[in-house]
Amino acid sequence: MKITQLGLPAYDLNKEPDFNVIGLQIEAKIGESFPKQCLGMRGISLADHPGKSAEDMQHLILKHGTDRYDPNRKGVHHEMDEKFGIELHIVPIKYDGEFLCPHYQGKAREGLSVIGSFLEDFYLGAKIDRGYPLRIDLLLFYELDKLEVVQMKWLKGRAVHTKLYLEPRDSSCFRFKEPEKKQEALVGLIHLGK
Secondary structure (H helix, E strand, O other), X not given: OXXXXXXXXXXXXXXXXXXXXXXXXXXXXXXXXXXXXXXEEEXXXXXXXXXXXXXXXXXXXXXXXXXXXXXXXXXXXXXXXXXXXXXXXXXXXXXXXXXXXXXXXXOOOOOOOHHHHHHHHHHHHHHHHHOOOOOOOEEEEEEHHHEEEOOEEEEXXXXXXOOOOOOHHHOOEEEEXXXXXXXXXXXXXXXXXX
């Protein structure tokens, strides 16, 4: 298990951050921490866990293998997660001289880094879903071999079951292969400090 910290004083929600600059800093840290590893990356905002510090969340994540430590807490996509058996929303990533993330290849704004696109999604997507932006405070990294893809796809704006096989690179919805061993799937954590 690799736990590290990256100070990002410019990553502040008082004004729209420079996602590209911050994204490139995070990509360098991921490349240094997890070179040539194909992993699943999940972003966590402390705003979703009121009263919990980054240290509290790290302790809970290490104990449970996930930030979903409270079965009574309902996330933004609770109904969809329950219907399809989704335990993790993650994006597959790999750093091998360059940063690869199939979820964002071609989707990123021209000139915006992959992680810059990921940060922008949290910032702008949360504004749409919740009415306020989110800052990612913790990045969790999972071994993809210990996860399985949820066989779900989007069709005309709604989530539907599919019988077609989906590769991990083509999905962002996963469940643990061995739910009783979630901690073993977690291989690292980066605290994005202020």
